[in-house]
Amino acid sequence: MSKKYFVPLIGFGALVALLLFGLSNDPKLIPSPFIGQPAPEFKLPKMYKPNETISVSDMKGEVWVLNLWASWCVSCRAEHKVLSRLIAEKKVPTVGLNYKDYGTEDYGDDALQWLATLGNPYTAVAVDTKGMAGIDWGVVGVPETFVIDKKGIVRYKFTGPVYPDAVDDILIPLIDKLRAEAG
Amino acid sequence: MKRYLGIFVFLTVMFGVTSHAVQIEFHQFESKEQEQLYLQLIAELRCVKCQNQNLAESNAELATDMRKKTYEMIKEGKSRSDVVSYMTARYGDFVLYKPPFKTKTLLLWVGPPIFLFLSLFLLVKLIRKQGHEKSEALTESQRESVRVALDTKQPNQEK
Secondary structure (H helix, E strand, O other), X not given: OOHHHHHXXXXXXXXXXXXXXXXXOOOOOOOOOOOOOEOOOOEEEEOXXXXXXXXXXXXXXXXXXXXXXXXXXXXXXXXXXXXXXXXXXXXXXXXXXXXXXXXXXXXXXHHHHHHHHHOOOOOEEEEEOOOHHHHHOOOOOOOEEXXXXXXXXXXXXXXXXXXXXXXXXXXXXXXXXXXHOOO | OHHHHHHHHHHHHHHHHHOOOOOOOOOOOOOHHHHHHHHHHHHHEEOOOOOOOEOOOOOOHHHHHHXXXXXXXXXXXXXXXXXXXXXXXXXXXXXXXXXXXXXXXXXXXXXXXXXXXXXXXXXXXXXHHHHHHHOOOOOHHHHHHHHHHHHHHHHHHOO
């Protein structure tokens, strides 16, 4: 049999391989354009102290974590325990960005109750009622978690609820590595 | 008949509902150009939450916010490229339905035409080759056998 009859078969095989590769990619994981860029600034009121503000520049000089969450977000509830463990274990300053939740017409102060019931692991909670800081950080859906280095550069983004293996395999080694870097 | 009526009612309800699902805010613009720009932009920007819809079609909350941001920027007199760079700075090129032409997207833009010309080239080559094979002349003995076959078949064809 002539070799040329195998050409369509090889082509078909290549197409199958390409489509299989496509299947294994999650289209929801949009690569963040912020990795390696300075963290977008926000200056927002604190949840428990509305007269005080918290901003990104306040956090400079330390490795810190930004976690976008909301009381209406079901997977944030699932993530909460895992995230709290990371914060307690690494003593890493963590700002919770409360996205379109506290102070909105629909949810009022649900967020306060949420934190009272589940515990508040955050160093500070920034209130983003209008969701505009969220857009500045390129939010697609809460929860989202960012790791920012001492110089204020975004180094990592985790989309979706943080799970235990991600904490042990990705976040803890990353925080250790960033802490070892010069400030 | 009754069965068809049921299907008709079902389809009417289905499409009747979905076609009215998107709620669009009403915006006041200072000029016709600004309105045109707004409509153009929300058609070209992708809703990152519901990825196969643009901002105009999507009813997701994030799409509403992104439309609002687009509207505010246009109202402030920002240009088309200002809005596009604002969105791509936050969501990457992914937010554009029309990706920019650069090295990373080269294959995306150049791939399909190359593929088209390559397949056209191969097709023409194949057709030419087949044409040459057919034009091989018959030998005299082959001609004779064809003649015999045609002569014997002829009476059958006349009906």
